[in-house]
Amino acid sequence: MNNKPILAYLLGVIVSCCLSANTYADQRIVTIGGTLTEIAFLLGSGQQLVASDTSSIYPEQANHMPKVGYQRTLSVEGVLSVQPDILLITPAAGPAKVLQQLADNGIQLITVQAPDSQQGILEKIEQVAKALNKEERGAQVITKLKQDFAALSTPNAWLTHRQPRLLFVLQVGGTPMVAGNHTGPDALIQIAGASNAVEGVNGYKPLTPEAILLAQPDAILVTQQGLTRAGENSLWSLPGMAATPAGKNRRLIALDALLALGLGPRTPEAAEYLQQQLSDWQP
Numbered sequence: 025m026n027n028k029p030i031l032a033y034l035l036g037v038i039v040s041c042c043l044s045a046n047t048y049a050d051q052r053i054v055t056i057g058g059t060l061t062e063i064a065f066l067l068g069s070g071q072q073l074v075a076s077d078t079s080s081i082y083p084e085q086a087n088h089m090p091k092v093g094y095q096r097t098l099s100v101e102g103v104l105s106v107q108p109d110i111l112l113i114t115p116a117a118g119p120a121k122v123l124q125q126l127a128d129n130g131i132q133l134i135t136v137q138a139p140d141s142q143q144g145i146l147e148k149i150e151q152v153a154k155a156l157n158k159e160e161r162g163a164q165v166i167t168k169l170k171q172d173f174a175a176l177s178t179p180n181a182w183l184t185h186r187q188p189r190l191l192f193v194l195q196v197g198g199t200p201m202v203a204g205n206h207t208g209p210d211a212l213i214q215i216a217g218a219s220n221a222v223e224g225v226n227g228y229k230p231l232t233p234e235a236i237l238l239a240q241p242d243a244i245l246v247t248q249q250g251l252t253r254a255g256e257n258s259l260w261s262l263p264g265m266a267a268t269p270a271g272k273n274r275r276l277i278a279l280d281a282l283l284a285l286g287l288g289p290r291t292p293e294a295a296e297y298l299q300q301q302l303s304d305w306q307p
Contacts, residue, residue, distance in 0.1 A: 056113035059288040172292035178217030185307035191241035196254035216295035227244030
């Protein structure tokens with residue numbers, strides 16, 4: 025029996041698979057959005073990343089790669105300078121005209137879109153894993169993350185009395201911008217088992233002194249970067265803030281910007297931190 029045709033066929037399949045894998049491994053990828061960059065590194069694709077945007081501040085390796093600008097204000101020249109094959113973006117990336125020009129230059133644009141929720145985090149990982157040909161590793165990460173979420177438990181005092189009301193302030197100086205429904209901070213607050221003090225607000229909105237008093241937050245949540253820029257006194261001096269429970273008790277929680285806004289693999293860690301910071305809170 026002549027086995028040469030079968031051997032030749034099998035050899036051809038093996039060579040084809042190897043060439044396909046090598047071709048993919050050679051692709052140059054740029055991630056736009058800090059959470060996407062974090063996920064890409066977690067999936068083991070860090071070596072394929074040739075650049076990221078300025079919101080990509082985790083892990084530490086992300087701070088040592090070229091930056092192509094802020095995700096909402098990308099430039100054609102900045103992205104083309106690193107010669108990417110794939111641009112992994114969030115819906116926030118733009119401007120749209122720039123994205124179209126990049127696509128016209130032969131760059132493959134892959135948008136990762138998921139709701140701001142616990143389930144949305146899992147969907148982001150699944151989409152990035154598929155885009156980077158890391159489905160197996162992605163499934164492992166998702167399994168571990170589900171376990172981390174399941175391990176979170178709402179403090180008994182919050183269940184038997186009431187949840188602490190948190191107010192996320194994005195802009196400390198000037199007119200404060202707060203996070204309402206359908207935002208990353210709102211999802212984080214809910215995952216932690218607390219309550220958003222402005223649950224009737226949708227998206228990010230300026231908050232008036234009257235609205236601050238009506239919200240009556242028990243604690244204020246801010247980004248560490250924003251707090252460093254403006255200072256804690258700027259927050260407590262906002263009109264109406266001193267009269268709230270949070271202001272009277274000077275209860276302030278600062279989180280890294282990517283943890284507070286990004287909704288990514290470290291969200292269970294961020295939720296647990298919020299619970300720890302409010303461990304001595306009394307209804």
